[in-house]
Amino acid sequence: MKNIIVGQYVPGKSFLYKMDPRSKILALGILMVSAFVFKDITHIIYMLFGVLLILKIGGIPIMRIARGLRPIMILLLFTFSFQVMFIKTGDVVLETVLTLTYINLGLMVLIILGWYFTRTYIKSRFLFLIFVILGILTMLSLFTPGITISSSNFVVYEDGLLGASFIMVRLIIIVTLSTILTLTTKPTDLNLGLEKILRPLNIVKINSEEIALIISIALRYIPTLLDEANKIMLAQASRGVDFSEGKIKDKVMQIISLLVPMFIISFKRSDDLANAMEARSFIPGNPRSRIHILAWENRDTIVIIFCIVVLISTIAVRVFL
Amino acid sequence: MAIKFEQVNYLYPSFDGSNFSALENIDLEISEKGEFITLIGETGSGKSTLVQHMNALLRPATGSVTIYGIKIQKNTNKNKKIKLNPLRQKVGLVFQFPEYQLFEETVLKDIIFGPKNFGVKEDVAIERAKEVIKLVGLTEEYLERSPFNLSGGEKKRVSIAGILAMEPDILVLDEPTSGLDPKGRDALLELFTEIHKKLDKTVIIITHDMNTVYKYATRVLVMHDSELVFDGNASELFKSENIVKWNLDLPDIIEITNQLEKKLDISFNTKPHNVDELFKLMKGVL
Ligand SMILES: Nc1ncnc2c1ncn2[C@@H]1O[C@H](COP(=O)(O)OP(=O)(O)OP(=O)(O)O)[C@@H](O)[C@H]1O
Ligand SMILES: [Mg+2]
Numbered sequence: 367m368k369n370i371i372v373g374q375y376v377p378g379k380s381f382l383y384k385m386d387p388r389s390k391i392l393a394l395g396i397l398m399v400s401a402f403v404f405k406d407i408t409h410i411i412y413m414l415f416g417v418l419l420i421l422k423i424g425g426i427p428i429m430r431i432a433r434g435l436r437p438i439m440i441l442l443l444f445t446f447s448f449q450v451m452f453i454k455t456g457d458v459v460l461e462t463v464l465t466l467t468y469i470n471l472g473l474m475v476l477i478i479l480g481w482y483f484t485r486t487y488i489k490s491r492f493l494f495l496i497f498v499i500l501g502i503l504t505m506l507s508l509f510t511p512g513i514t515i516s517s518s519n520f521v522v523y524e525d526g527l528l529g530a531s532f533i534m535v536r537l538i539i540i541v542t543l544s545t546i547l548t549l550t551t552k553p554t555d556l557n558l559g560l561e562k563i564l565r566p567l568n569i570v571k572i573n574s575e576e577i578a579l580i581i582s583i584a585l586r587y588i589p590t591l592l593d594e595a596n597k598i599m600l601a602q603a604s605r606g607v608d609f610s611e612g613k614i615k616d617k618v619m620q621i622i623s624l625l626v627p628m629f630i631i632s633f634k635r636s637d638d639l640a641n642a643m644e645a646r647s648f649i650p651g652n653p654r655s656r657i658h659i660l661a662w663e664n665r666d667t668i669v670i671i672f673c674i675v676v677l678i679s680t681i682a683v684r685v686f687l
Numbered sequence: 688m689a690i691k692f693e694q695v696n697y698l699y700p701s702f703d704g705s706n707f708s709a710l711e712n713i714d715l716e717i718s719e720k721g722e723f724i725t726l727i728g729e730t731g732s733g734k735s736t737l738v739q740h741m742n743a744l745l746r747p748a749t750g751s752v753t754i755y756g757i758k759i760q761k762n763t764n765k766n767k768k769i770k771l772n773p774l775r776q777k778v779g780l781v782f783q784f785p786e787y788q789l790f791e792e793t794v795l796k797d798i799i800f801g802p803k804n805f806g807v808k809e810d811v812a813i814e815r816a817k818e819v820i821k822l823v824g825l826t827e828e829y830l831e832r833s834p835f836n837l838s839g840g841e842k843k844r845v846s847i848a849g850i851l852a853m854e855p856d857i858l859v860l861d862e863p864t865s866g867l868d869p870k871g872r873d874a875l876l877e878l879f880t881e882i883h884k885k886l887d888k889t890v891i892i893i894t895h896d897m898n899t900v901y902k903y904a905t906r907v908l909v910m911h912d913s914e915l916v917f918d919g920n921a922s923e924l925f926k927s928e929n930i931v932k933w934n935l936d937l938p939d940i941i942e943i944t945n946q947l948e949k950k951l952d953i954s955f956n957t958k959p960h961n962v963d964e965l966f967k968l969m970k971g972v973l
Contacts (some may be wrong), residue, residue, distance in 0.1 A: 375905025466800040600744045601787035605849060608772045626790035630835060634786070
């Protein structure tokens with residue numbers, strides 16, 4: 367639970383903290399577009415290095431971002447496998463026949479059982495899972511004695527592999543960039559920045575202040591709700607709910623015992639928040655003055671110009687290379 | 688010894704990578720029977736964190752907590768052979784905020800949730816629920832109500848009933864009387880005293896009310912700045928100079944006695960526990 371760091375502000379001193387939230391949001395937007403413009407794996411890897419450089423200069427430990435990426439590992443794994451399996455163009459990188467026989471089926475079941483019982487003792491479970499999956503695939507292709515149950519061709523194409531890595535890198539870049547934004551910007555600043563940037567939407571009768579407020583409250587409450595969830599789990603554990611084990615039937619009960627208080631508490635929280643805002647005379651849509659006035663400085667202009675240059679060059683690369 | 692803390696430290700991790708130390712070098716022993724312990728200390732001193740170690744909800748960062756012979760250390764949960772769940776039936780913990788645990792449609796279902804998790808048959812659990820709901824000062828009618836439509840104090844009582852129904856050997860209550868009216872508070876405290884006296888069970892209560900401490904406790908623990916700074920009986924504590932430093936105050940009866948001694952320029956050789964005792968002391972000097 368503690369790994370989810372999206373939406374969490376961590377105080378610091380680097381230039382990322384000194385920048386105006388508007389320029390940060392704009393820069394994020396521009397860089398994201400650039401990430402989508404690239405079509406080539408080598409280029410996007412250059413971009414990844416660029417992002418790492420930003421982290422380095424901004425003084426954000428890479429490990430912290432890596433921890434933040436952990437929850438989306440499964441998503442990354444899925445996209446990667448689907449890409450590898452379904453893209454069927456380009457050179458063949460690997461071609462093999464996966465044969466399921468009675469003997470290696472038995473072995474496979476054993477390996478899976480082994481994995482199931484040992485996984486709690488392994489430190490990096492995710493790597494362990496990948497290792498086991500790769501191991502099973504290797505076995506199916508190389509070790510095939512006995513009577514065949516079924517067999518199928520397994521072909522990995524170059525485009526599939528490249529495409530898969532490409533999408534993975536792109537996802538990592540996008541998540542990292544957004545994490546940098548929320549990590550280095552106070553929710554109130556983020557709110558103000560968003561509001562200013564969305565201001566043009568007022569022409570089409572969309573209230574930018576409200577949207578900005580909704581977004582920033584939502585971001586603000588992610589860690590709070592995680593904290594609540596943790597407390598609820600402790601409270602239920604002291605009544606004998608064992609979240610670490612249990613049969614499917616028990617699991618359902620466990621989840622209900624977590625979700626119901628979660629809902630109740632979030633409703634109560636939002637109710638309290640609304641009351642607290644009203645008690646301080648917050649009226650939606652009314653003009654409000656600010657304590658903090660955003661100041662756009664030279665470094666913001668420089669960053670934005672830099673980002674635009676990046677965007678233009680990515681377009682150039684896309685068009686001309 | 689039912690529960691034994693040895694050099695326990697606990698750190699709450701925070702997002703910026705630093706840690707907040709909520710317990711520092713705690714050494715503590717609690718016996719299974721016959722103690723009525725109150726745990727006091729200013730807000731944020733680590734009381735709730737301490738009691739959550741008593742039923743293995745939290746694991747110490749360093750040091751160990753031994754609960755009914757099972758040693759809990761930093762990486763205890765990695766070892767699946769050690770079952771922590773039974774400990775939570777033996778040491779029943781009522782949380783500070785009832786909102787964190789109520790979730791069923793009816794109060795009855797909520798109360799029998801705990802016992803059923805520990806393998807008690809449903810009909811037995813229902814019998815227990817009917818008993819405990821009366822013990823905590825509510826009527827059987829409440830069993831059919833939704834726990835979410837209750838007042839704060841009623842929720843508190845239901846959450847206490849939910850733990851009582853588990854029939855724990857040691858009962859730990861995190862501020863059980865906050866938010867209750869004076870009469871309800873006294874009734875609950877009498878109930879805990881009864882559990883302590885009749886069933887000879889150990890009861891541990893976190894409280895901010897010095898009168899409760901002075902009136903009921905056989906032993907007082909004081910937390911201050913993540914450390915356990917006092918472990919002894921109440922009379923001793925309230926004689927101590929450190930009361931102010933630990934942000935505690937005196938029970939009303941001692942306050943009154945002190946004032947009397949000062950105003951009348953007399954001194955008693957003992958401190959009274961209640962009005963009657965004070966009256967006797969007064970008669971003695973006058
Ligand atoms: N989940 C958490 N994450 C980080 N820090 C925490 C967490 N829970 C408590 N703390 C910190 O640990 C310290 C001790 O908290 P604890 O809840 O044990 O205090 P307490 O003595 O029970 O206070 P109170 O009388 O207000 O209930 C506090 O300073 C608190 O800020
Ligand atoms: Mg507390």
